Amino acid sequence: xxxxxxxxxxxxxxxxxxxxxxxxxxxxxxxxxxxxxxxxxxxxxxxxxxxxxxxxxxxxxxxxxxxxxxxxxxxxxxxxxxxxxxxxxxxxxxxxxxxxxxxxxxxxxxxxxxxxxxxxxxxxxxxxxxxxxxxxxxxxxxxxxxx
Amino acid sequence: xxxxxxxxxxxxxxxxxxxxxxxxxxxxxxxxxxxxxxxxxxxxxxxxxxxxxxxxxxxxxxxxxxxxxxxxxxxxxxxxxxxxxxxxxxxxxxxxxxxxxxxxxxxxxxxxxxxxxxxxxxxxxxxxxxxxxxxxxxxxxxxxxxx
Amino acid sequence: xxxxxxxxxxxxxxxxxxxxxxxxxxxxxxxxxxxxxxxxxxxxxxxxxxxxxxxxxxxxxxxxxxxxxxxxxxxxxxxxxxxxxxxxxxxxxxxxxxxxxxxxxxxxxxxxxxxxxxxxxxxxxxxxxxxxxxxxxxxxxxxxxxx
Amino acid sequence: xxxxxxxxxxxxxxxxxxxxxxxxxxxxxxxxxxxxxxxxxxxxxxxxxxxxxxxxxxxxxxxxxxxxxxxxxxxxxxxxxxxxxxxxxxxxxxxxxxxxxxxxxxxxxxxxxxxxxxxxxxxxxxxxxxxxxxxxxxxxxxxxxxx
Numbered sequence: 001x002x003x004x005x006x007x008x009x010x011x012x013x014x015x016x017x018x019x020x021x022x023x024x025x026x027x028x029x030x031x032x033x034x035x036x037x038x039x040x041x042x043x044x045x046x047x048x049x050x051x052x053x054x055x056x057x058x059x060x061x062x063x064x065x066x067x068x069x070x071x072x073x074x075x076x077x078x079x080x081x082x083x084x085x086x087x088x089x090x091x092x093x094x095x096x097x098x099x100x101x102x103x104x105x106x107x108x109x110x111x112x113x114x115x116x117x118x119x120x121x122x123x124x125x126x127x128x129x130x131x132x133x134x135x136x137x138x139x140x141x142x143x144x145x146x147x
Numbered sequence: 148x149x150x151x152x153x154x155x156x157x158x159x160x161x162x163x164x165x166x167x168x169x170x171x172x173x174x175x176x177x178x179x180x181x182x183x184x185x186x187x188x189x190x191x192x193x194x195x196x197x198x199x200x201x202x203x204x205x206x207x208x209x210x211x212x213x214x215x216x217x218x219x220x221x222x223x224x225x226x227x228x229x230x231x232x233x234x235x236x237x238x239x240x241x242x243x244x245x246x247x248x249x250x251x252x253x254x255x256x257x258x259x260x261x262x263x264x265x266x267x268x269x270x271x272x273x274x275x276x277x278x279x280x281x282x283x284x285x286x287x288x289x290x291x292x293x294x
Numbered sequence: 295x296x297x298x299x300x301x302x303x304x305x306x307x308x309x310x311x312x313x314x315x316x317x318x319x320x321x322x323x324x325x326x327x328x329x330x331x332x333x334x335x336x337x338x339x340x341x342x343x344x345x346x347x348x349x350x351x352x353x354x355x356x357x358x359x360x361x362x363x364x365x366x367x368x369x370x371x372x373x374x375x376x377x378x379x380x381x382x383x384x385x386x387x388x389x390x391x392x393x394x395x396x397x398x399x400x401x402x403x404x405x406x407x408x409x410x411x412x413x414x415x416x417x418x419x420x421x422x423x424x425x426x427x428x429x430x431x432x433x434x435x436x437x438x439x440x441x
Numbered sequence: 442x443x444x445x446x447x448x449x450x451x452x453x454x455x456x457x458x459x460x461x462x463x464x465x466x467x468x469x470x471x472x473x474x475x476x477x478x479x480x481x482x483x484x485x486x487x488x489x490x491x492x493x494x495x496x497x498x499x500x501x502x503x504x505x506x507x508x509x510x511x512x513x514x515x516x517x518x519x520x521x522x523x524x525x526x527x528x529x530x531x532x533x534x535x536x537x538x539x540x541x542x543x544x545x546x547x548x549x550x551x552x553x554x555x556x557x558x559x560x561x562x563x564x565x566x567x568x569x570x571x572x573x574x575x576x577x578x579x580x581x582x583x584x585x586x587x588x
Contacts, residue, residue: 022203025172025194047172056169057216057232058209065204085204086408087432089236089383089530089577091557093550108575109534113407114380114434116532116575134549134557136530136577138381138432140408233555234579236383236430236530238410240403255428256387260554261527261581263385263428281402281410283383283430285528285579287555316497319466319488341466350463351510351526352503359498379498383530 006035009078013038013070026062030070036107038070044099055096055123055132063103064090064119064135071105072115072139081141086114088137096132098123105137115139153182156225160185160217173209177217183254185217191246202243202270202279210250211237211266211282218252219262219286228288233261235284243279245270252284262286300329303372307332307364320356324364330401332364338393349390349417349426357397358384358413358429365399366409366433375435380408382431390426392417399431409433447476450519454479454511467503471511477548479511485540496537496564496573504544505531505560505576512546513556513580522582527555529578537573539564546578556580 010033017023017030017040026048031039040063042048050056065085073083105119121133157180164170164177164187173195178186187210189195197203212232220230252266268280304327311317311324311334320342325333334357336342344350359379367377399413415427451474458464458471458481467489472480481504483489491497506526514524546560562574 016198020198020203021193021196022205026205046168049168051163051167056167056209057212058169058173058205061208061212061237062203062205065208069204085239087236087238087381087410089234090208091234091549091577091579092232093552093557108532109572111534113436116381116534118575131550134559134577136532136575138532142407234528234557238402238430238432240405240410255385256425258387260583263387263528265428278403281412281430283385283428285385289554310492314492314497315487315490316499320499340462343462345457345461350461350503351506352463352467352499355502355506355531356497356499359502363498379533381530381532383528384502385528386526 004079009074012078013073017066017070022062023066026059028063031102033070033074035074036071037105038067038074039102039104040067041100041102055101057092059101060092060096060121060133061090063101063121064088064133064137067103067105068117068119068135068137069139071107071117075107075110075115076141081143083139083141086138086140088135090133090135092133094130094132096123098125098130100124113141115141151226156221159225160220164213164217169209170213173206175210178249180217180221182221183218184252185214185221186249186251187214188247188249202248204239206248207239207243207268207280208237210248210268211235211280211284214250214252215264215266215282215284216286218254218264222254222257222262223288228290230286230288233285233287235282237280237282239280241277241279243270245272245277247271260288262288298373303368306372307367311360311364316356317360320353322357325396327364327368329368330365331399332361332368333396333398334361335394335396349395351386353395354386354390354415354427355384357395357415358382358427358431361397361399362411362413362429362431363433365401365411369401369404369409370435375437377433377435380432380434382429384427384429386427388424388426390417392419392424394418407435409435445520450515453519454514458507458511463503464507467500469504472543474511474515476515477512478546479508479515480543480545481508482541482543496542498533500542501533501537501562501574502531504542504562505529505574505578508544508546509558509560509576509578510580512548512558516548516551516556517582522584524580524582527579527581529576531574531576533574535571535573537564539566539571541565554582556582
């Protein structure tokens, strides 16, 4: 029984994310996928902003939702299980200005049925990264036969 | 000193929401704005889905973010104050299938500096509304001079 | 195969709650256990207050933790499964004054592996109930053999 | 105008925490108070456990509530403002066994009106610290005249 190498699993996660209709609409980028850590980002353009020219909170939440779930997904055998977002909390701690929004999600504790993931979201402003949101997510692992 | 009638305030909130670049990208609709209650919705199309043909969690979060903040915004005098999302938690309780996604946000308790808002999100499946997400949000009121 | 009547299941839940060391220390009361709804309460005394004479936030959280988990527990077959708190969020929306604190937890959606529960906490002040906290919890169901 | 030294402010926070009726009942300890970081702990005894001999979730929440609020309190001028817990979310990620429970709360971002604080809770088991809970809190700053 051969285990699937992490590179192949990461490629499958990337394909899933990039193939989502909403990811294409938002035009987000999968920056990197490592065991337990996923980074996603998107560049500023008028279509992802709110009325004051800041990145929309819904865009921040989109990144958190996808990056946390994908980070949890790096911990499972995708031939036997899948991951779905059970819930998350997000604190918007500063105005999301700047030219690029980046979310870094990291698994706090993988579990058999639930994986807890933290995320931090940063804006790049004049070349410096500023923290704009913090999140805490619970991702459920489903057995493929029962999903 | 004349108070602004609710209809005018509701129209201003609607204009703000509909003018957001991200709202246009997502193509969401402001269904109704009443004191303490805001309903937003959007129809199914491939651009708002994830890989399994369900509404993307980021779309659900977008509706929650906007509807809860707008609901809090109905409680304030917008000539003196503004509202921003401080944080929210969202539980995705069932698969977001169906042909239309609707979020109903309702103020639980308005406060001077913080307003707490609940939201429920429903999918319309074969004409019936099914609960797919529950959320709880904290919206901050800012004095316009200090905002 | 005989199903255990709800009354017997409710009695077992009550025994579990009342037998907890911490429940005895806090001196909380299980007011009622119905399918999907559990109410717990405790009376004011100096040992459950904070520095300003309000019920301590930790006491509010204790009620939420126990009542939400017990409410989820009413939905399962306790001979085969058990419930544990996965996570919850609590908003403290008003000062917890008054002479009695009551938490009402109600299942929003029972699931096979996760049950989502809402809770509201009230203070009795001069005979009237005032909302002081709102919570949203995720309770995990564990199969007894794998727990 | 002389600023109050941090040592005096930390002593005032410690006195407040240790003077709470509920802190005495729980018999918790303020381990340390540094700018932006507060550590609290308590030792295992039957009165703080649940039915399976684990630390009760309400005890974990008590530590999170107090330590996060106190951490936010280290960032303000207590002669002009006070802090209250607006909300928090807690994930219980592993069974709270062991002989001592410790919560470390650290400010993520202090704000004028809201301060966001993260907390991690550990159990000491056979001398090693194991992560059992993660939390994310929003603490409100109140001007003393309006509080």
